[in-house]
Amino acid sequence: MRALVVRPGIPNSASIEEIEEPVPDSSSLLVETLAVGICGTDREIVGGSYGSPPAGQDYLVLGHESLGKVLYAPEGSGFYPGDLVVGIVRHPDPVPCGNCAVGEWDMCSNGLYTEHGIKQLHGFCSERFCIEPRYAVKIDPALHRVGVLVEPASVVAKAWEHIERIGKRARWNPRRVLVTGAGPIGLLAAMMGIQRGLDVHVFDIVTGGLKPVLVKEIGGTYHTGNLHDIGFKPDVVLECTGVGKLVFEVMQSIAPNGIVCLTGISSGKRLLEVDVTSLNRGMVLGNEVVFGTVNANRRHYKAAASSLAMADRAWLERLITRRVPFRRWAEALSRQPDDVKVVVDFTIE
Template identity: 60%
Template sequence: MRAVTVTPGVPHSLKLTDEWPEPAAEEGAILVEALAVGICGTDQEIISGAYGEAPPGQERLVLGHESLGRVREDPTGTFRPGDLVAGIVRHPDPVPCANCAVGEWDMCRNGQYTEHGIKALPGFARDRWRVQPKFAVGLDPALAPVGMLLEPTSVVAKAWDHIERIGTRAEWQPQSVLVTGAGPIGLLAALLATQRGLSVHVLDRNTTGPKPDLVRSLGATYHTSTVGELDFQPDVVVECTGAPSVVLDTMCKVGPTGVVCLTGVSSGGRTIDFDAGALNRSLVLENTVVFGSVNANRRHWDLAAQALARADLSWLESLITRRVPVAEYADAYTATGDDIKVVLDFQQ
């Protein structure tokens, strides 16, 4: 069968093979036919050789962690043939740590977790894959065109879950949220914010292309200014750029008792002059919380599936700016400045 693979640590070793072995039975009882995989910055970094880990005893890693497929067979009876499913990316560590032991593997403390298409587990960019029932998430059949968005949606579902948990430390009635960055994570974070009835503001550098209209069609406000130039103090910030200056600006801008959730990952290597003392004073005196969030556990994947089912399907489809056949895989993994979400289509 076909599979898109890399040799981890070897830059630009991406290739499509037609002779990849069928998924091993120990991967899971449920056999799934791939429909599509979404492509994101993590895939680009693995292709560049920055990180990635093949399964034990193997040289190559199958890419793909934003999955979508149809069940072909499930002897456990959890799903029926034809059901739409996605595979959860992260699996708990084998020790397990305290968090993995209770299903909170997104909060793994020892780093021995595994991840499909990233770390020691084969990914979903292959014609067929297997999954254990507890790592398979069912999707509404109507989401067949966009179900590969479930993984990035699970990331922001976790972010909102933790934002709201932090908010319960006191009487908390948030009114406004600022999302910085209008990539897939930022747009999905804005979607979940609108579903919560908040006044949503999205800040991004793009003045053309689909992003401004996508934000406005949510009923949100689109900004291209700097964070500091905004004329309001948000109760919540979801930071999705990882740009150091933006990260610092959001900490300074959030309102009293506000919550700043960092989902973007900075590349490092840059220094910025800023008044750390003033920032510390503001964070302490205004009871501000700043925290980082990454990955998701089963609860968040289920919440994400519910959020997508409530969303406008045409809006979700607009996030997908390119659908590329598997035979043209190299084009799919070549980033362009106009893309929001690129999908590798296994059915073309």
């Protein structure tokens, strides 16, 4: 069968190649790939700066944002042919650490976890793949056009879960939320904030086009320009850009008892001059919390699927700004100005 493979560490080595057909054993699902989402991690792997192949192999099948249809399911697995499924990206480490042992592999403490399409496990950008039922999440058939958003939404579901758990340290009644960055993660974070009945504001450098429209369509407020001009101090910030200067700005801009969740991963090196003394004083006296989050476990995937099922389907479809046929995969990796989420679609030619 055909798969999009890369030689990790070798820039621009990605290509479609013939690899062995997956053969399910008595405890695995066989899944036909319908769509694979593309994100910055995929571009970094193709660029040679990231990724590692499975043991004993020199290539890695790309793709960690999946949507597929079950072709074969073992009896008693809870899955049936025709089910729509999403693959969970991270698998627990083999030791395992305390977190992995209880299914919290997104919080792995020894770094020995593996990840589909990223770290020592083949990804989902192949015509078919096998996966154990415990690493597959069944989703609503109505999400057949947008189910590929479950993986990025799972990252946001975890972020919101941890925000709410931290908020329980005291009486907490958040009203205003600021999301920085109107990419897929930021827009899904805004959507989940709206679903929670919060007053959601999104800040981005883009002044026109689709992103401001998408924010307004779900009832949010869109801001651009200078962060300090938004006119309020948010109770919650979800920082989704990884831009160093903006990270420090949001840490200085939250309300007392506020929570800042960092989801964006910074790249490159840039020195900033920061008044750490004032930042520290404000955080201590304001009982403020800053934390980072990455990845997701099964609970978060299920929460993400539920959130998407409740959302406006047409709005979700508009997040997917380009659907690229598998044979033209390189187009999906090339950024375009109006992109939000780009998908490799196996159902179109």
